[in-house]
Amino acid sequence: MGSGSLSWDLCLFFVLINTCGVTGNAGLADTDECSEATDDCHIDALCQNTPKSYKCICKPGYKGDGKQCEDMDECDNDYTGGCVHECINIPGNYRCTCYDGFMLAHDGHNCLDVDECLDNNGGCQQICVNTMGSYECQCKEGFFLSDNQHTCIHRSDADGMNCMNKEHGCAHICRETPKGGPACECRPGFELAKNQRDCILTCNYGNGGCQHNCEDTDSGPVCDCHQKYVLHSDSKTCIEKDEAAIESSEFNATSVADVDKRVKRRLLMETCAVNNGGCDITCKDTATGVRCSCPVGFTLQPDGKTCKGLLDIAKNIP
Ligand SMILES: [Ca+2]
Ligand SMILES: [Ca+2]
Numbered sequence: 001m002g003s004g005s006l007s008w009d010l011c012l013f014f015v016l017i018n019t020c021g022v023t024g025n026a027g028l029a030d031t032d033e034c035s036e037a038t039d040d041c042h043i044d045a046l047c048q049n050t051p052k053s054y055k056c057i058c059k060p061g062y063k064g065d066g067k068q069c070e071d072m073d074e075c076d077n078d079y080t081g082g083c084v085h086e087c088i089n090i091p092g093n094y095r096c097t098c099y100d101g102f103m104l105a106h107d108g109h110n111c112l113d114v115d116e117c118l119d120n121n122g123g124c125q126q127i128c129v130n131t132m133g134s135y136e137c138q139c140k141e142g143f144f145l146s147d148n149q150h151t152c153i154h155r156s157d158a159d160g161m162n163c164m165n166k167e168h169g170c171a172h173i174c175r176e177t178p179k180g181g182p183a184c185e186c187r188p189g190f191e192l193a194k195n196q197r198d199c200i201l202t203c204n205y206g207n208g209g210c211q212h213n214c215e216d217t218d219s220g221p222v223c224d225c226h227q228k229y230v231l232h233s234d235s236k237t238c239i240e241k242d243e244a245a246i247e248s249s250e251f252n253a254t255s256v257a258d259v260d261k262r263v264k265r266r267l268l269m270e271t272c273a274v275n276n277g278g279c280d281i282t283c284k285d286t287a288t289g290v291r292c293s294c295p296v297g298f299t300l301q302p303d304g305k306t307c308k309g310l311l312d313i314a315k316n317i318p
Contacts, residue, residue: 096109
């Protein structure tokens with residue numbers, strides 16, 4: 001009986017230890033708060049389980065400590081998210097848009113002119129001329145452009161009538177006044193000049209012919225470029241700064257031989273369409289010829305064409 005009681009006591013002892021051990025283990029064992037959804041991470045945060053606890057990290061595009069996350073307004077700075085025209089802030093991200101007459105470039109930030117003349121001749125009856133941010137219709141000799149700015153009227157059909165006669169001198173629109181005699185008007189986005197005939201372009205039409213920023217001045221629109229870009233010598237187009245550096249270094253080249261080489265390179269008309277422009281990996285056509293680049297982990301060699309990977313370099317080290 002005595003031995004029986006002892007074994008029972010022992011048994012109880014071990015049971016207690018075991019139970020104790022089990023509860024102890026359960027306390028140390030990790031619970032995944034993230035999968036159990038017992039975490040207090042913000043709705044715009046990612047929950048990351050850790051051995052004893054968990055971490056809250058705001059999702060990309062959000063800022064905060066993870067318990068509180070708020071959308072970052074990527075547009076709210078001088079850089080405007082890198083968008084050259086308009087930047088639209090959206091939850092967790094942002095989006096660039098372009099003014100009418102432009103389209104978003106592949107980089108999602110720059111804006112490029114749409115060539116309206118490629119589509120149905122821009123709706124022009126005779127001649128379509130593409131311009132930065134817009135286009136205009138023109139007429140052949142012996143015709144003049146009608147007020148709708150697209151069709152052409154034969155001069156002889158218009159003889160003798162005030163506004164129908166091109167001699168009225170209005171650059172855009174001619175209206176008969178109640179007093180008789182023509183009065184000139186301009187299309188939206190243009191202002192009538194002091195001579196009451198010519199029309200002066202403003203930034204409200206085709207972005208004033210500017211690729212990026214346009215500012216109205218007394219003498220007409222003045223163009224400017226977004227950060228990372230500089231204004232081309234045409235005073236309208238914006239080119240990326242590194243391209244511009246190449247261009248100005250060409251301009252500053254004093255050595256005749258150097259200039260010769262550059263002229264030859266241009267005459268050879270290197271283009272990415274032919275043999276990938278001689279580039280090892282990535283080729284980009286620029287105003288000054290082709291530009292090669294390499295993916296992350298590779299470096300462009302001094303020849304400007306070859307890419308060398310970090311592994312290749314490592315292999316060459318004895
Ligand atoms: Ca945002
Ligand atoms: Ca255009």
